[in-house]
Structures are given as C-alpha cells and as structure tokens.
Amino acid sequence: MKHCLYSFRRCPYAMRARLAIAYSGQSVQLREIILKEKPAEMLALSSKGTVPVLALQSDEVLDESLDIMGWALSLNDPDQWLSGNIHAMLALIDENDFEFKGWLDRYKYADRFPEYEESYYREQCEDFLIQLEQRLANSDYLFSEKLSLADIAIFPFIRQFAAVDQTWFQQAPYPHLQKWLDSLINASLFKSIMQKYPTWLTSQTEHTFP
Ligand SMILES: N[C@@H](CCC(=O)N[C@@H](CS)C(=O)NCC(=O)O)C(=O)O
Known part of the structure; x- marks a missing residue:
C-alpha cells in the first residue's frame, strides 16, 4: 500500500x-x-x-x-524552498495560520459574525496583507528573489482572501501582492x-x- x-x-x-x-x-x-x-x-x-x-x-x-x-x-x-531564514519563515506562516486565518474566516463568512461589518473583518485581514506587500516591494518573493516554503504555505490563503471580493482586491493598494498571487496561481505547479x-x-x- x-x-x-x-x-x-x-x-x-x-x-x-x-x-x-x-x-x-x-x-x-x-x-x-x-x-x-x-x-x-x-x-x-x-x-x-x-x-x-x-x-x-x-x-x-x-x-x-x-x-x-x-x-x-x-x-x-x-x-531549495527551505534555504534562507527558516525561523522567520515559520513565524510568518504561524501568523498566517493563527491570526490572519481567523480574520479571513470572519471576512469570508461575515454574515455568521454579525458583531461587525464585513469591512471591519477585511481591515483586520489587511494588517497581514500590508506586511506581505512590504516584503514583496523589496523582493519578488516573501523572503528573497526565490520561491520559498513561506510563499507556498501562505499564498493559498491569500487566494482565498482575494476570492471573497475580487473587485475590491483588484483595486486595493497591493500591487506587489496582486502580481505575486497572480504568478503563483498561474504557475503550472x-x-x-x-x-x-x-x-x-x-x-x-x-x-x-x-
Ligand atoms: N492545522 C491544520 C489545519 C487544517 C484545517 O483546519 N483544515 C480544515 C479545512 S481547510 C479542516 O479540515 N476543517 C475541519 C472541518 O471543516 O470539519 C493543518 O495545518 O493541517
């Protein structure tokens, strides 16, 4: 087997x-x-x-x-997806999994979390997006000019975020993040x-x- x-x-x-x-x-x-x-x-x-x-x-x-x-x-x-600062990569993935993901779920299912408006949950998600945008303004990928574990572990969640309201995402001030996401989604892998x-x-x- x-x-x-x-x-x-x-x-x-x-x-x-x-x-x-x-x-x-x-x-x-x-x-x-x-x-x-x-x-x-x-x-x-x-x-x-x-x-x-x-x-x-x-x-x-x-x-x-x-x-x-x-x-x-x-x-x-x-x-060499594992080459580079693995501790920093794992810390960013941890932030994705344990902070961003929680807000993403609330943004995605805002009707199930009526305490706040959808836009509030989206703004909470944006703390993480801003951080990624800053990294991607400095290099093609999150940790260097090369794809790493962090890019692969995180982009499926950003894809999910973008899909909640594609029109909003496309006009949002995250040009590097949009380009990064686009290239990863369109990759043959x-x-x-x-x-x-x-x-x-x-x-x-x-x-x-x-
Ligand atoms: N920490 C786990 C999280 C996995 C997880 O939460 N997966 C979701 C689907 S995206 C799940 O199976 N949820 C259980 C359910 O919806 O019943 C991992 O990294 O593998």
Missing part, C-alpha cells in the same frame, strides 16, 4: 501539502473527501478531523499540513494540484497523485 493522502481540493492547508508533494516528486494515493462526511478511515488515523492527513507506508500519520510539507521537502527540495478528483468512498479506488 502506497502513502495515502486525505485531501479536500479547496482547503488551503491541503493545497500547501499537495504543492509540496507534487514539487518534491513524491507519489501518493489521493482520497478526496467531503468535510461534512469525513470517512471513518481518516478519523481512525487522526481523530481531530482536519485535512490534510497523510498516512505513510511506514504507518506513521502526519495530520498537520506543515509536517507534510516538511516530510516532502526533506526527501527532495530541488529549488498550482494548476496541477487543482485537478478535480471524484470524492473517495470506501468502495472506490483512489487516484494516484500527482
């Missing part, structure tokens, strides 16, 4: 895991799930019930997207990991990914 990845196409955490797996040339069996109907097989591996979950051939289970990225990159990192797979049900076969 090959490594097995439980994934959900539109989840930004699953996207970063699939990006690292595809980039590093690993091959896994992909099980596309529905978040509302998590398969018992996945919950038996990781009871916290989040995707992505990677069950390795060795029986080890990785149920955090950054651990899956780390696993893939430790096997093969042809363009991203296109390859956004291929659609039918939902996995116990009776169906998995799909080799990528």
